[in-house]
Amino acid sequence: MAAASPEERPAPTGPAGRYGEALFRPEAPGEGERIDHAALVYDPLTRQRLRALGVGPGWRCLEVGAGTGTVARWLAEEAGVDEVVALDRDTSRLAPLAGPRLRVLTDDLARLDDEAELGSFDLVHARFVLMHLPERRALVDRLAKRLRPGGYLVLSDAADVPDPADARSAYRRTLDAMWRTLAETIGTDVAAVLDYPHTLRAAGLAEVAAELVCPPLTPGTPLAAFWRETWQRMRTDLLAPGRLEPVVFDEALAYLDSPGLAELGPGMLTAWGRRPVPRP
Numbered sequence: 159m160a161a162a163s164p165e166e167r168p169a170p171t172g173p174a175g176r177y178g179e180a181l182f183r184p185e186a187p188g189e190g191e192r193i194d195h196a197a198l199v200y201d202p203l204t205r206q207r208l209r210a211l212g213v214g215p216g217w218r219c220l221e222v223g224a225g226t227g228t229v230a231r232w233l234a235e236e237a238g239v240d241e242v243v244a245l246d247r248d249t250s251r252l253a254p255l256a257g258p259r260l261r262v263l264t265d266d267l268a269r270l271d272d273e274a275e276l277g278s279f280d281l282v283h284a285r286f287v288l289m290h291l292p293e294r295r296a297l298v299d300r301l302a303k304r305l306r307p308g309g310y311l312v313l314s315d316a317a318d319v320p321d322p323a324d325a326r327s328a329y330r331r332t333l334d335a336m337w338r339t340l341a342e343t344i345g346t347d348v349a350a351v352l353d354y355p356h357t358l359r360a361a362g363l364a365e366v367a368a369e370l371v372c373p374p375l376t377p378g379t380p381l382a383a384f385w386r387e388t389w390q391r392m393r394t395d396l397l398a399p400g401r402l403e404p405v406v407f408d409e410a411l412a413y414l415d416s417p418g419l420a421e422l423g424p425g426m427l428t429a430w431g432r433r434p435v436p437r438p
């Protein structure tokens with residue numbers, strides 16, 4: 159029997175579907191703003207890391223799961239790279255950004271054929287994407303193959319650092335319920351993020367390194383808005399039987415808006431590795 163072509167092969171799903179289908183539908187009102195709230199917090203960290211890796215003129219970049227395009231636009235307009243390909247399954251917010259140095263590509267990452275006419279890249283960057291895709295290990299291998307010799311694969315995703323003394327607060331219980339719900343619906347794996355350095359090495363990359371940054375979760379910040387919007391968006395799934403009681407959910411939401419909010423919230427782990435340059 160002939161093997162199915164990549165277009166025919168269904169992408170792996172979580173138990174209830176994929177990101178953007180079972181949860182976080184792109185057409186939901188406010189979804190762009192939710193993504194932008196996280197971008198406001200994490201873009202400066204991403205830029206700092208990419209700059210440190212040397213991104214700039216002469217580079218060709220693939221921005222995977224580009225979202226609202228804040229990183230893709232920065233690469234094209236401020237870092238001055240030669241070309242950015244901004245890939246997302248939903249490009250409604252990226253399309254207006256397309257230009258001579260920013261190409262927008264609508265596709266599901268899981269269905270991108272290794273041989274597709276994408277070419278090779280000096281930088282492949284994916285932020286807050288792979289943790290949500292059950293086939294992440296295979297995707298890392300495929301993204302690593304897209305690198306030019308000397309090119310970097312940079313992965314950023316959420317990393318939770320729970321307070322061991324707090325197992326019962328409404329905030330903690332809601333976060334725990336959120337990770338469980340994400341795993342049980344779309345197949346998110348927040349624990350796998352901590353393994354990214356090993357995943358990158360297993361994909362054949364060298365000079366692997368990682369860092370974890372946890373910006374403060376305090377009142378009135380874009381980070382507090384991001385978690386409020388994320389929890390509200392997940393409300394029905396979070397309150398499904400056996401997950402979280404409504405009274406705990408409401409208390410956690412109120413805490414996010416309270417003047418006393420002070421938490422080491424989930425941070426961003428960034429791991430990177432480089433495709434070895436063959437010896438002459």
Ligand SMILES: C[S@@+](CC[C@H](N)C(=O)[O-])C[C@H]1O[C@@H](n2cnc3c(N)ncnc32)[C@H](O)[C@@H]1O
Nearest residue numbers: 177197223224225246247248266267285286287
């Ligand atoms: C949480 S958002 C992050 C957006 C952006 N990377 C950022 O950090 O601001 C996840 C993005 O990944 C995209 N995405 C999720 N699954 C995808 C897939 N299988 N293929 C392509 N894009 C995907 C979503 O449409 C969404 O734009």
